[in-house]
Amino acid sequence: MEKQIINTQDAPAPIGPYNQAVKAGNMLFVSGQIALHPETNQLVKENIMDETHQVMQNIKHILSAAHMDFSDVVKATIFITDMNNFSQVNEVYGKYFSGHFPARETVQVSALPKAVNVEISVIAAK
Template sequence: MSNRAIISTPEAPQAIGPYSQAVKVGNTVWLSGQIPLVPDTMELIDGDITAQAEQVFRNLAAVAEAAGGDLNKAVKLNISLTDMNDFAAVNEVMTGFLQQPYPARACVQVAGLPKGVAIEVEAILAI
């Protein structure tokens, strides 16, 4: 018997490829990368990097809740940006969604992201 569970919620965008919103094994949850899609419309949010990052973190929070946790259970975040000049704005948004002590984190600049967005964030939770 497997203790692997697929996590899915309509409160976050549905997968736009062959992947799950999250997978839970035991007390660990791996959240797939989220981009600034609005769940109800599956359209990209309008706005600057702050608006995009807020939507990404709302999406992650919804998946974390569906898994029985919240973003404060995150042990690792991976942030991909197409412009490292957005680093400070994303940090500010992140502090609005997580409390100290913050999880481990990586932030990298990439050449491109799905649908041409400026940010994608994935997370690992321990719940």
Template sequence: MKKVIHTDNAPKAVGPYSQAIQIGDMLFCSGQISIDPKTNEVFTGDIKTQTEMVLKNIEAVLAAANMKYSNIVKTTIFLTSMSDFATVNEIYSKAFTDAPPARSTVAVAGLPKGVNVEIEVIAHR
């Protein structure tokens, strides 16, 4: 059965979608961007801070489903510039120190709200 996962500790959806959907032991998380869930303010500054905010938002969605980073089996990173790849990797690697998930990184023409990084994840209990 499909279960909608929602937490006030991550940004509200900026469109007609759920923060995450759980089906059985699988969790499909929508892409997270650098929005502060407390203020709903979008941060479009340096890529390091954007990535840290995105990962914090992902962590909050996972927690709402009683999961953590170690449950993630696949991530997709969207970047508006591949020149940010090394910086994003530096921050990302701090979240996935042991047995990192499978991953794709894609350069895109633009992202919602003018941010430079978006990350979506799939997790398994």
């Protein structure tokens, strides 16, 4: 099976030894995204909803670079540092899907890179 590296300038560059996504066969594995704005490289942290929206926009651009979209997402993992933010994160996240939602888990963690409040990774298939 051929492995293809997916990187786009429309999403933040990786901050460590990983790629934005890897495509293997018909599967796309998108690395966890945080609320880094790709043009300014600044964190979007005004509030949890804006932060989540930026994360989802980053994922959207990576999916697009692989000729996919949110309808192709089969699995998502959400990491949040405060479960009290769950409903707000869920509200923003839900707006990116129409009808058929992917499988998902949401996990509270003690800390995330760059002290962000939310990180989301997805797996897509086409």
